[in-house]
Amino acid sequence: MTPRTRSLVIGTLSAIAAGGLLYACRSTGPKPGLVTGDVASKVYVAPGQHDEYYAFLSGGFNGQVGVYGLPSGRLLKFLPVFSQNPENGWGYTEETKPMLMTSHGFVPWDDSHHPELSQSNGTPDGRWLFINGNNTPRIARIDLTTFETDEIIEIPNAGGGHASPFTTPDGKYVVSATRFSVPTGPNRDVPISTYAQNFKGNLSFVAANEPGKMRIAFQILMPGYNYDLGHAGKGPSDGWFFFTSYNSEQAYEKLEQNASKADKDYIAAVNYRNAEACVTSGKAKQTPARYAHNHVDPTSRVARHTMETSVTTLDPRDCPNTVFYLPTPKSPHGVDVDPTGQYIVAGGKLATVIPVHSFDKLQAAITAKKFDKEIDGIPVLNYESIVAGEVQNPGLGPLHTEFDGKGNAYTSMFISSEVVKWKLGTWEVLDRIPVYYSVGHIMIPGGDSKAPFGKYLVAMNKITKDRYLPTGPELAQSAQLIDISGDKMKMLLDFPTIGEPHYAQALPATLIKDKQVKFHQLAKSTHPHVVKAELETGISRQGKTVHVKMAAIRSHFAPDNIEGVQVGDTVLFHVTNIEQDWDILHGFAILGAENAELILQPGETRTFKWVPKTAQVYPFYCTDFCSALHQEMSGYVRVSPAGSNVPLVANISKKAATQAARAGVTVAQPAAAGAGEAR
């Protein structure tokens, strides 16, 4: 071909090749980060070894708490709090049902958001874990020697108990603030459009230092904003509490747009010592309110439900110099106080900066009365007078900040899906690490206390997508463990979590692991239907109620044959696990029961309510694999038609029967041979 034609062909082919090359090399966005180096050894806990930290992650929409070990990320316990747990009978047994009673009746589920470890002197002390119920506002207290929910108090005059529970450094109060304002004085039937006139929020200070005596010390009534999160001041700011709020627009419909219009919303700064003083000097009101207070008695392990009838409410107008509003951009979510107590960091989820208020400047501004205006008697401070600094260009969608105790702060970015490390005081961004995907809360052990334990950061994400093997449309939430011990953050582990962890708390395992209860001492039990030995088992009838006092021990129930129950009876099986040995639990289930099961801790008595509907024979058995002859640990109940004359018998021992007769309880001995042998 001629040179001209040849150059034409070469030119065209080169153009195609160049185009193809440019197309193939086009950037399509950042690639997911790869983990390099020897991170496996940092998260591997060898067989037989223990994790360094207990981490308590809220269950979110499952209403419970997930207990994990760090650094392995292994799930250690699914701890029931606000939701019924059929697995061990929480909220099903007669002893635990009262825990879920509220002023609205029995509520079998809630949405648990924020775990908070109890503090003394500003640091976690390992006594209790508090957690909130967001839907029917409540605070629960969990005993960290038994990992069980011990006490729940309902919050009146409230909707959406979101800003809860957060503790004061001395452990005197935990707070609850309302996400949803409701008509107050009391909640009643009014048009929703009267929001601005009738709906109020409130900040509740709950005294929670004495088990069994949780009470609402006082509620501060607030303008109808959405109070989102809170944290206590410490050090210089000790005695103050800070709550973020959004929806200062006071929108009640289509909040997505209507609550996002204002450039700034407010952090409510509360001098709660002032509030206490006002209450003591009679400035507060006792208003009628109905709310539940439920508590598990420690020796009987039976829960008791009581109703309170009034609550102390305080209007900021009657108690000046107590509540102040700090303008904060923009629809702020998290408010976090650094370990020194000087800096108050806000995460304005639609803001492009992270604003940090200074406590010293706040005090100065209050003294100099640098107020922009007043809202319902609450002074609004001037933004420039109180801001210490703003972290510029941190990322998109800042939410929550935790601290490592070395002068660094870590903020989660929801929209840009990363955690950003920055320096307190200079406000410069030091490092950023992508997380997968769309992180909400982050947690550093002790990260919201006076002396963070540091070392790790857990990112709790809202979107999982491709992180693990897919399991249909509904996926576990994802969490990442990040090493923050060095200058640069390092990704260590990615682990799935149950429910939807919102926030978390962690403490060194050594603080509580040696205090764990291994079994309940039978001798000390004051349960009304406890059996402390097989001799004490028995069966009795009171009208249409049949009480069975049963013992469970490897590998049998005593009694295990019951006859004479009639259709129309309510049978209460009071089963005691009479083992006094570590990790020997027994279960109890009966055919067709409209109930869950019992899982009995050693030394524990639990009551199973059963209403048989048909005249037939029902097998029952132990559901927790307890011994080599676990399969043989079963029995039968014979149910006869109503009004039959089948005598009520159970194969209890002769001695037990005699004792029962002496006590005046009507029990018949089994007639058939082979039954009723003394064991």
Added chain:
Amino acid sequence: MNTRSRLLAAAASILLIGMFVWPIWRIDLTAPQYPEGLGMEIRIGTIAGLTPYDLDRINNLNHYIGMKAIEPEAIPELAVMPWLVGGLIAMGLLVAALGRRPMLYAWTTAFATVAIAGVADFWRWSYDYGHNLDFENAIIKVPGMSYQPPLIGTKQLLNFTATSWPGVGGSLAFLAMALAITAVVLAWRTRTARPVVAAALTLAACGGGKPRPIAYDEATCASCHMGITDRRFGAELVTSKGKVLSFDSIECLATFYVRHRDVARSVWVTDYARPGTLVPADSAHYVRGGETQSPMGVGIVAYADSGLAARAVARGGERLGWSEVVTLVEQTGAPHAALHLIERGVGASR
């Protein structure tokens, strides 16, 4: 019109059919929380998501920033596009069949106009979507931020990386455009225009026939093999393969050119008024026989500026153009005479 042009026109038209089959343009979106990615394609007559629900997903996400929903029905140009392209295909095939040059020029012009108008319109719509936001109801408001996707290439829009690129249909359309332009070039009557335009079209990495600075005091003349030292007379020839040959004088360049005309892509001479500066040989003004002695004794100098050449002629000498220089050298073989003189003088042959 020559057969090549007709075939190219036909090929271009057939390639354009690709616009009806494959996407014309494509915008890919990735974000940290979208590892699977999303995107949309502009196809002839519509805009669609990369997967069936992508367009809905994109519109859902865009409500946060106040961007209006992308609805293909609201963009009238999309309805017109299939007719325009169809028309171009039909006309192109007609051009190939009838082989009339004016029709080819008209078709290519129409094609280029439609292409440029199409790209401009795409940019205009992207601007509109990206800038005319519902500020009143937008939930995420970043001061000064707009969300126009790039026309071509990559751009970061908040947490999304947007990559805009022609699709297969669009790339075929660009190729068809290139073929149509080539068809036009090949059909042009003027001979000299063709090599220059052909050279311009070729994207080979050879630098497109540009000269390189002469390595004075190092290089040797490709014709007489003497050292090139005088910066007022250096000349160059760039071959069709892109090789650059240096000469110590205009006459040596002309001598070489006479014998290797067909491989010469471009020829360059030094502007006597600006030593060290090369200018195209065929547009320079030559003065022969003046006071100057050129390296090979023929006495030819070159001026880029016609006025300067005229003044040199006034001082004594004749004015020549490039073709006359070439003819002169062809007929007299002057440098060769000089060479023979040297050889005889030295007594050795090369």
